[in-house]
Amino acid sequence: MSDFLALVCPQCGGALPQQAAWRRVACTYCHVLVTRNPSLVERSHFQAALRRQAAEHARLNPEFVLEGAPCRLIAPLGSGETASIWQAERLTAYPERITLKIAHDASGAAQLDAEAQHLQNLLARDGPGSAYYSRRIPQLVAQGQYQGRRVLAWRVPPGYWGSMAAVLRNQPAGIRSEHAVWIWRRVLDILGYLHNNGLAHGALSADHWLVQPRDHGVMLIGWRHLHSAEPTDAAHDLQQSAWTIRQLLNPSDTEPPALRADLPAPLADLLASASDYAWCRSTTAPALDALLKDRARQAFGPPRFIPFSPHSPTHF
Structure with a gap:
């Protein structure tokens, strides 16, 4: 025989319907909204928290423009001798995740420019196997500046960790x-x-x-x-x-x-x-x-x- 569970209103002690075990219901006696589900979140509360989080992220990672498209940093991925690498997003009609390489100084900027030129030359090749191997090297998206530093951006290949x-x-x-x-x-x-x-x-x-x-x-x-x-x-x-x-x-x-x-x-x-x-x-x-x-x-x-x-x- 299964255990019997009686649900009562925590405010007035009145009996609650069984639906209170998994969703929000109104007590028929005192009309307070109540549920037994601790993970339930009201849509309005969730949306308000999401707006606060987005506003804080925008404050810490302000938008910048890269070749005419608004972008925003998401998270750091690492840092080397010449540049730091970030996950970012292009805020276009169809938002796109990108990897951003930000030069530390002028020397790093020159190396980013050289890397971009090498990739462009490699992707421009049209010989045997070029179509296959072009999908196995980074796809350039844009070059530009971020807070006065040289930037190189490429698409995030699907599934790469x-x-x-x-x-x-x-x-x-x-x-x-x-x-x-x-x-x-x-x-x-x-x-x-x-x-x-x-x-x-x-x-x-x-x-x-x-x-x-x-x-x-x-x-x-x-x-x-x-x-x-x-x-x-x-x-x-x-x-x-x-x-x-x-x-x-x-x-x-x-x-x-x-x-x-x-x-x-x-x-x-x-x-x-x-x-x-x-x-x-x-x-x-x-x-x-x-x-x-x-x-x-x-x-x-x-x-x-x-x-x-x-x-x-x-x-x-």
């Missing part, structure tokens, strides 16, 4: 070795396109690798270092990519980061080879990717999808 450097702050012991495989393969795929077009990225540190957890995607940023590539520059990109993978597996201050003791031998051997500059000069990004695919199969068996969480490691 943050950088691999941010992932390591959540996972200080390093990521799973299975995840290192697909992350490295995504980077090598982009490098293959760049090197085939005579270009080199030149700055493949973990803070320049944005990760898309759900679909296992990686996007490179930090394009101010992009330059015409000699074979030596392509080899340097490959070596940098291997060093960064070693850091993701075993965060440390050594150069290169030490190989983790529990790393499967096929993957450890390949990382050791690819960390050597001379070895990298004898190969290419597609060839290294083919080796990685083979070594991953030796280490882990047939490919399988393992969900990736940037917040905490997955163990099962």
